[in-house]
Amino acid sequence: MKIGELGRATGTSVETIRFYEAEGLLSAPARNAANYRVYELAHLERLSFIKRSRDLGFTLDQVRELLRLADDPGNSCAGVDVITARHVAEIDRKLADLNALRGELVRRLDSCQGPTIADCRIIEALSPKSAAE
Amino acid sequence: MKIGELGRATGTSVETIRFYEAEGLLSAPARNAANYRVYELAHLERLSFIKRSRDLGFTLDQVRELLRLADDPGNSCAGVDVITARHVAEIDRKLADLNALRGELVRRLDSCQGPTIADCRIIEALSPKSAAE
DNA sequence: ATGCACCCTGAAGTCACTATAGGGTCAAGC
DNA sequence: GCTTGACCCTATAGTGACTTCAGGGTGCAT
Known part of the structure; x- marks a missing residue:
């Protein structure tokens, strides 16, 4: 899945996805021969979580914290x-x-x-x- | 009237007043021997107008337009x-x-x-x- | 081979301030 | 006369969450 597809799938712009990667919210995906980002399902799920949280008005810092909490089901x-x-x-x-x-x-x-x-x-x-x- | 007095009189910070001057919303006042800004009543009135408009949620561009309109009573x-x-x-x-x-x-x-x-x-x-x- | 949609990086711009660094001025008190 | 403190100055960078731009590379169809 290339960045454009991921963007369409989540309602996020390509620039915003790259921005989230630079901010450390979304892990850097593998690259293909042309140096294009190649995303897995896990990225799609993560980005959906971020998108939903942002749509609900959480700040990026709050999203970071929610992700951290969500990552450990025992928390x-x-x-x-x-x-x-x-x-x-x-x-x-x-x-x-x-x-x-x-x-x-x-x-x-x-x-x-x-x-x-x-x-x-x-x-x-x-x-x-x-x-x- | 020095910048600090103007700020207290209008509820605006000194930095914000200088920012408005740089943005062209408030005209540059005269300077005294020490290079301090010296404000007249007209500045106080203008800044009050800006402050009220901002408090009502108008953007600076809208304030600019409101000031332009307010300047000509025949408009x-x-x-x-x-x-x-x-x-x-x-x-x-x-x-x-x-x-x-x-x-x-x-x-x-x-x-x-x-x-x-x-x-x-x-x-x-x-x-x-x-x-x- | 040409066009077009898509991808890349790095840097700058947006809004309306706020903060910081590094200095000058002025009146009061010792 | 010297220090302390409140005030003033400029220029620059930082804030949040992106967006836009400049300048290029890739991949596929015509």
Whole structure:
């Protein structure tokens, strides 16, 4: 399996796969006569794991840790739980921030009536002279 | 007003102010005999505008555009509305993504029962052999 | 032999800062 | 007059997770 196939199979770009190899997340595969990377099933599985973790928003450092934990089936599950719970807490923080942001923006959009900048409530809200806080 | 005062007045770090100057967002102020930057009220107002916009999640490119629009009071307000509406749409996308993510993570956390990795539902969900999709 | 899709390396660019190294300035206190 | 400390300066590199670019090699079909 060449790098392009692996990319298509996992939904990862070729550049990203090479990047993961350089980062030590994915082990360097064998090379054929033309110096092309040749991947085995184990690589596909590993990269799928990485892709899923990234899609769930884990950082590369967290993925590294999850891989380390997953590699030993005797390990306690607690480490995984901790990483996941911490990640959920982080997401909750981001959700709260974004919701607050959205509220402010929509409020400003709704109040914008005049046709020119001089009457624009959004610009007005951003400008220091009308500072509301 | 020196750079440190300006920073305290706007809640911006000294490094960030110099960065904004290098980026062309904030015009270069006069210098005193010691080559220190000396800021006027106009700089404070401009930087406040930038800070507010950034706090609302606009990118520096969007801030640049907002500043350009705000500079001419005769401009149509429509441009500002478009930038803001686009930004709200972007936030909505992020909110949906984060909510979906959170749901998946919590579902996995809740279902994690066994004490070791071998029984861990989170690792299982990340591993390709149990691919659910 | 020519085109095209694919592969390779190494380096630089992205975003919005943050940090670091190595220095100069200024007022207060000894 | 000398030191201490807070402040200021420039230039450069680092962050995360890639992406893009420059400049080339490979493999197969036409």
